[in-house]
Each structure stands twice: as C-alpha cells, then as structure tokens.
Amino acid sequence: QELELLNSELLKQKRQIETLxxxxxxxxxxxxxxxxxxxESRNMNSRVTQLYMQLLHEIIRKRDNALELSQLENRILNQTADMLQLASKYKDxxxxxxxxxxxxxxxxxxxxxxxxxxxRVPAARPGTWHPGGPGAP
Structure with a gap:
C-alpha cells in the first residue's frame, strides 16, 4: 500500500512536471x-520617425516655395509699379x-x-533809331 501511494505520488508529480x-x-x-x-515595434517606430521627418521636410520645402513665390510676386509688383512710374514720367x-x-x-x-x-522797313540810318520807334523824341 505504501508502494501504491508512492507510485501514485510519483505519477502525480510526473504529471505536474509535464504540465510545468x-x-x-x-x-x-x-x-x-x-x-x-x-x-517589430522598434522597426515600426523607426519607420514612423522616418516618415515624420520626410513629412517635416516636405512641409519646410512647401513653406520655402511659398516664401519664394511670395517674394517673386512682390518683385513683380515692384517692377510693375516702377514701370507705371516710368510710363508716367515718359508721358510728362x-x-x-x-x-x-x-x-x-x-x-x-x-x-x-x-x-x-x-x-520791308527801310534800313534806319545809324544813330537815328530810338527805343520808341522812328521819329520818337
């Protein structure tokens, strides 16, 4: 009986070991x-960072383009104003x-x-001309 108990305990522990x-x-x-x-999370974070940097670069590039366009528009307006001023001076x-x-x-x-x-008037003699005209006193 003790042997059976030991066998039973051994089987029980074996099952526990298998379960573990x-x-x-x-x-x-x-x-x-x-x-x-x-x-994968690190890779995704790296990719997101890369895309974010790319987006920032695009935003900066677009702002630079907008600034450049604005500067060109200002130059055109200044040149137009100069041309109008020159045209006005030319007309004057x-x-x-x-x-x-x-x-x-x-x-x-x-x-x-x-x-x-x-x-038509006969030549006046020298010394006879007077500021009031011929015959003036």
Whole structure:
C-alpha cells in the first residue's frame, strides 16, 4: 500500500512536471512572440520617425516655395509699379517736349515775322533809331 501511494505520488508529480514543462514551452513561445513584437515595434517606430521627418521636410520645402513665390510676386509688383512710374514720367516728358516744340515753333514764326518786317522797313540810318520807334523824341 505504501508502494501504491508512492507510485501514485510519483505519477502525480510526473504529471505536474509535464504540465510545468508545457507551461514553460508556452511561456517560451510567448517570450519569443513578445521579443518579435518588440522588434517589430522598434522597426515600426523607426519607420514612423522616418516618415515624420520626410513629412517635416516636405512641409519646410512647401513653406520655402511659398516664401519664394511670395517674394517673386512682390518683385513683380515692384517692377510693375516702377514701370507705371516710368510710363508716367515718359508721358510728362512727352508733354513737356510738345510744349517746347510749340514754343520753338512759335519763336520760329516770330523770328520769321521779324525778318519779314525788317526786310520791308527801310534800313534806319545809324544813330537815328530810338527805343520808341522812328521819329520818337
């Protein structure tokens, strides 16, 4: 009877050992899975970081492009303003030129009239000309 009890106890312990071995195998599998998941997590974190940096680079590039575009627009506006100012100055000069041309024409006509007048009036004798005209006291 004691032998049966010992055998029974031995079988019981054997089953416990087998159960524990199975649990160790399962735990080992779980540990391996956890390690694999951690490795995948690190890889994913690395990829997310890489994508985040790429996104930041794109955002910065777009801002730089927007800034460059804004600067170009400002340059175009400044050049347009300069062109309008030059066009206005050109029109002013054109107007002044027309005015001077008219004055020159008028002076030419006056000179021609004076020449014609001088040719019609007999030459005055030296010393007889007076500021008030011929015969003035």
């Amino acid at each position: 071995q199975q649990l160790v195998e399962v735990d080992g599998g779980i540990v391996s899975e956890v390690k694999l998941l951690r490795k 000069l054109e107007h002044k030129y027309q005015h001077l041309a008219t004055l020159a024409h008028n002076q030419s006509e006056i000179i021609a009239q004076l020449e014609e007048h001088c040719q």
